[in-house]
Amino acid sequence: MSASRPESLRQLEHEVGVLIRRIRRVIGERSRAVHPDLQPASYLLLAYLAESGPMRSSAIAGTFDVDKGAISRQVQHLVDLGLVDRQPDPDDGRATLVSASESAVRRLAEVSSERRRWLDERLSDWSDDDLRGLVESLGRYNGALD
Template sequence: MTARRADTLGDLEHEVGVLIRRVRRVIGLRARAVHPDLMPSSYLMLAYVAEQGPLRASEIAEQFDIDKGAVSRQVAHLTELGLLARVADPEDGRALLVSVSEEGRTRLTDVARHRRKWLDERLGDWSEAELTGFVETLGRYNRALDG
């Protein structure tokens, strides 16, 4: 590895660190925008269930690498807030699936709409090509680190 590449990789680590701190802050803001009592970790779970659901709690536990008890507590909390619903698994009547309630979906959609408007304002001077290129590069970066 050349010294220049090492410096560039150090710059990358720095910028990713800034991104992570920003994402953590933004997730907290989004969680409170969905519901004032929603915790950031529960927001991430809610968003995942909205994208992938309905799911069994065991699938959520595996995806988030947390124990089933923690998932059960978060699902109970999200259900109490009216953001998730539990439904019988049509393939196994003994099991329950977790899905986003209509209220949860509406709130997530509203937050996403506001977030995209905010991003559009902040990135208004980026061309479509620059934005598309950044998305493609970030996707490539994420895929490389998953492998």
């Protein structure tokens, strides 16, 4: 007998809560693997910059829905660690673009590759179809919540 819809929704909330706790732990581990002094919140910003390319801090603030002052402090933290570079915006000399440094991009790629190897080991008994199904379901779930 299958669970009722309300029970399934309760179980979904529980499993998402477990996932969130795990993600928080993993982000902490990844941030320390990139740089021992990298704060987890700044790791997410750095990963976004590495993926998206140079941008203004105001655009980052809009993307993360975070106060510009908080983004400014995170960017400065990343600059101090040598993980982010600043350069003038070619479209507006008064503005500055920030981007992940080459060493940050390289280290992020290494950490991500290590994590994928770890995941592959942990999910070794999953078939390709099982894995693909999870990816599709998570994509559908995330799309429904946007």
